[in-house]
Amino acid sequence: MWRTLIVEDEQHARASLRKLFAKANLPFEIIGEAINGEEGLGMIRELQPDVVISDIFMPVMDGVRLLQLTREEGLECRFVMLTAVSEFEYARQAIEYGASGYLMKLSLDLTGLKQAMEKVAAELARMEKLRKADKWFPEKSAQEPTDHPEMNRIIAYIEEHFAEDITLKSLADFIRMDASYVSDLFKKKTGTTLTHYIQNRRIQAAKMLLAETERTVSDIGRNVGFENDNYFIKIFKRWCGVTPNEYRKEQKNVL
Known part of the structure; x- marks a missing residue:
């Protein structure tokens, strides 16, 4: 409740x-x-x-x-x-x-x-998943607030809505700034691009679901915001060095 x-x-x-x-x-x-x-x-x-x-x-x-x-x-x-x-x-x-x-x-x-x-x-429920992901994967570096309030608003929005369709334009509209300016400023203030930040957040959530649940890879990909299975597997392997199924097997061996 x-x-x-x-x-x-x-x-x-x-x-x-x-x-x-x-x-x-x-x-x-x-x-x-x-x-x-x-x-x-x-x-x-x-x-x-x-x-x-x-x-x-x-x-x-x-x-x-x-x-x-x-x-x-x-x-x-x-x-x-x-x-x-x-x-x-x-x-x-x-x-x-x-x-x-x-x-x-x-x-x-x-x-x-x-x-x-x-x-x-x-x-x-999305926020609860996020907290579980943070607890399960302490190696993920927590994003410290920047010195720019609008970039902090974007970070907070991504934390709550990473599983939804997020675009540079939608984030720029959210804080009422020019899209190209937002892109440059976000990288300057965080050290990473918006695309990489969103991908990383989704991958961390996916890792938690792979380790803690028996849900299919396809279901997990959709639930953390990836548009199709192949793209999810491709991005997951790029970030983690293994496929989602390989990661799940590794976690079961550890446990």
């Missing part, structure tokens, strides 16, 4: 959310409620939730500011924003700061909640 915190100043809205979650049969457990962003930030620090469902307009501290401060402190919880139609521009800003999505307060129903939270559950 994913630990969930509700940050909402209206009591009836909090109660409605609890009822919807109870009916939705989703893998989320509500562990607390806060009535504004300031209280919510304290509870995030204390409870370490996996996901925060936060209203945008609240007294003391609004939801967008809460999201900003949470990210500045390096806390990884996912955010889903609650918004009214007139607040849509603020919801868009929240998406730019890394929110997983938003829910329309005035029309929220069981179907809408399920659609939004299933997306969040998938993101959390």
